Amino acid sequence: MSDKKSLLDKFSVGQVWTSIFRGGGVPKSRRQRMMVVLNSVFLHLHPVRLPKHAVKLKFTWCMGGLSFFIFLILTISGILLMFYYRPTIEYAYTDMIDLSEQVPFGIMREIHRWGAHAMVITVWLHMFRVFMTGSYKPPREFNWAIGVILLILTLLLSFTGYLLPWDQLAIWAIAVGSNMAGATPLLGAEGPGSALLAIGDINFITKVSDARFGLIGGRFLGEATLLRFYVLHCIGLPFIIMIFMAVHFWRIRKDGGISTPV
Amino acid sequence: MPKAKDKKTVTITPSSPPPAALNKAESGEEVSRRSFFSWLSIGWVAFIAATGGYFTMMLRFFFPNVLFEPVQTFRAGFPDDYTKGQVDLRWKEKFGVWMIRNDEGLYALSTVCTHLGCTPNWQPTAKKFKCPCHGSGFRMTGIHFEGPAPRPLERFKITLADDGEIIVDKNQKYQQEKGQWTDPEAFLKV
Numbered sequence: 338m339s340d341k342k343s344l345l346d347k348f349s350v351g352q353v354w355t356s357i358f359r360g361g362g363v364p365k366s367r368r369q370r371m372m373v374v375l376n377s378v379f380l381h382l383h384p385v386r387l388p389k390h391a392v393k394l395k396f397t398w399c400m401g402g403l404s405f406f407i408f409l410i411l412t413i414s415g416i417l418l419m420f421y422y423r424p425t426i427e428y429a430y431t432d433m434i435d436l437s438e439q440v441p442f443g444i445m446r447e448i449h450r451w452g453a454h455a456m457v458i459t460v461w462l463h464m465f466r467v468f469m470t471g472s473y474k475p476p477r478e479f480n481w482a483i484g485v486i487l488l489i490l491t492l493l494l495s496f497t498g499y500l501l502p503w504d505q506l507a508i509w510a511i512a513v514g515s516n517m518a519g520a521t522p523l524l525g526a527e528g529p530g531s532a533l534l535a536i537g538d539i540n541f542i543t544k545v546s547d548a549r550f551g552l553i554g555g556r557f558l559g560e561a562t563l564l565r566f567y568v569l570h571c572i573g574l575p576f577i578i579m580i581f582m583a584v585h586f587w588r589i590r591k592d593g594g595i596s597t598p599v
Numbered sequence: 600m601p602k603a604k605d606k607k608t609v610t611i612t613p614s615s616p617p618p619a620a621l622n623k624a625e626s627g628e629e630v631s632r633r634s635f636f637s638w639l640s641i642g643w644v645a646f647i648a649a650t651g652g653y654f655t656m657m658l659r660f661f662f663p664n665v666l667f668e669p670v671q672t673f674r675a676g677f678p679d680d681y682t683k684g685q686v687d688l689r690w691k692e693k694f695g696v697w698m699i700r701n702d703e704g705l706y707a708l709s710t711v712c713t714h715l716g717c718t719p720n721w722q723p724t725a726k727k728f729k730c731p732c733h734g735s736g737f738r739m740t741g742i743h744f745e746g747p748a749p750r751p752l753e754r755f756k757i758t759l760a761d762d763g764e765i766i767v768d769k770n771q772k773y774q775q776e777k778g779q780w781t782d783p784e785a786f787l788k789v
Contacts (some may be wrong), residue, residue: 509732513715543624551661 371507372568382583384590396470400463401595405582409455414449417572422501424567426560430501453495472596480588483581490578497570503563511566512558519549544584658726669694671769673781678705678765678789686739688723696755697721697728699739704788707767709753730751742775751775757787 347356349363358377359483364370373387390396421440422432437443464484468471473481499510519525523534534541544556554561589595603730630638673694681687687698695718697708710718717732727744728737735746742751756771771787780786 433707509717512717513732516716545666546662554661554663557668559668561663561667 359515372410382586382590384594387594388597391595393596398462398466399598400459400466404456404459404463405586407459408578408582409450411452411456412450412575414445417445418449420469424501424563426503427564429501429563433502433504445510454476454496457491460488464488470596477588477592479590483585483588485586487578487581490574490581494570494574497566497574500566501570502563511553511562514554515549515553515558515562518552519547521566523549649692657718674735674760675707675765675767677763678759678787681705683779686723690767691718692771693762694767696769698765698767700789703722704786705765706786707755707757709769709772711753711754713743713750713752714746714748754780754785758784759787 346363348429358373359461364373374385402500412525418436423429433446436446462563467481467484496511496514497552500507516527520528522528523530524542524547526542526549528547531542531547533573542549543563550556553559554563554565631712643758673690675690675696675698678700681698681700683700683702685700687700690696690698691710695710697710699706699708699749712719712730712735714730714735717730717735719728719730719735721727722729726739728739728741728745730736730748733747735743737743737750737752740751741754743749751774753772753774756768756773758766758768760766771784773779773782
């Protein structure tokens with residue numbers, strides 16, 4: 338008792354601790370600390386050590402980290418919203434009103450909404466910072482490309498989430514957006530070159546087979562559109578963005594760490 | 600000498616015979632190097648074909664054969680139900696169509712703005728359709744005259760049934776800029 342063995346020290350030699358955290362007890366040496374990071378599924382994406390100057394706030398703005406933090410908030414609040422929201426024309430709008438006015442802590446909906454706005458801003462500022470510090474240059478050029486994909490996925494998540502309240506703003510925003518899809522070159526029925534994809538008189542790109550149709554699941558915005566956007570917003574796009582985020586974070590370490598000249 | 604032998608066979612217990620496949624491959628009787636590679640390439644081609652096929656299925660999956668959407672053809676009453684010189688709003692909500700009667704007859708105008716697809720409002724005093732999204736304006740004929748809309752509103756096929764009732768078919772549309780408004784089915788002479 339008189340020696341300075343803390344409770345943590347005692348616990349950290351037990352089987353439970355050592356089976357979860359490899360490396361033999363509370364890390365004391367640099368090597369042990371490194372091993373803890375390397376052996377944790379949550380920490381191993383991160384570098385095992387960081388140069389002090391690399392995490393200076395005035396240099397990184399912490400915008401990448403904040404983007405990820407907001408993504409986590411959006412994931413948690415989004416899952417909570419799914420317990421009340423039904424993606425049908427009959428219920429979508431009223432469920433949204435119910436969520437913000439009757440459900441306890443209906444601020445959850447506001448958190449999700451404002452978080453979505455904030456994430457677009459932080460992702461944008463993150464790209465701006467990376468550009469201004471020249472961090473897109475080799476050997477980080479591939480990670481910049483991954484980042485562009487992440488930006489597009491962030492915007493697509495915003496776009497699909499935009500429809501879900503099923504109010505006038507949502508419907509017309511998606512009306513405009515999906516009509517733009519209809520003007521896609523080659524793949525949109527209204528777009529240039531849509532007549533090129535044809536065999537004889539049979540045109541493959543029509544109002545019922547073009548990019549707009551694939552996006553909204555019909556010729557008009559309706560039940561199919563709402564369901565399609567809901568699935569994309571809640572499952573499809575988050576699944577894809579998480580894969581790209583994992584690659585993005587891992588590549589930061591592999592490409593020489595954050596904001597360090599290489 | 601015996602020690603070296605022990606070292607070599609350390610992973611295989613002497614009592615068990617060598618694996619059969621290994622034996623055959625070594626002797627080259629069943630699977631030759633050449634046939635192994637041809638089977639391998641067939642395997643790869645089959646794998647790529649199956650994967651490609653599945654991705655094609657995935658893509659096609661998003662284009663359903665049956666659409667649960669409102670019908671595109673509707674009976675719109677008799678020509679006498681409509682007043683001359685007025686824009687009739689009765690089918691606007693349900694079918695997205697303005698019925699307009701002038702001195703010569705009737706035409707069915709689409710309520711979809713040709714700019715980006717919003718629904719303009721009919722303003723009876725200004726005698727124009729005004730889009731709330733970006734301010735496009737259309738005359739009663741459907742011709743655009745202000746705002747960003749690049750072309751006039753579309754008209755739908757309008758015919759008379761045998762019993763004299765009007766039938767509007769939204770599957771067939773007529774565009775002024777393509778000279779289609781002169782088509783006999785784009786305008787119902789009364």
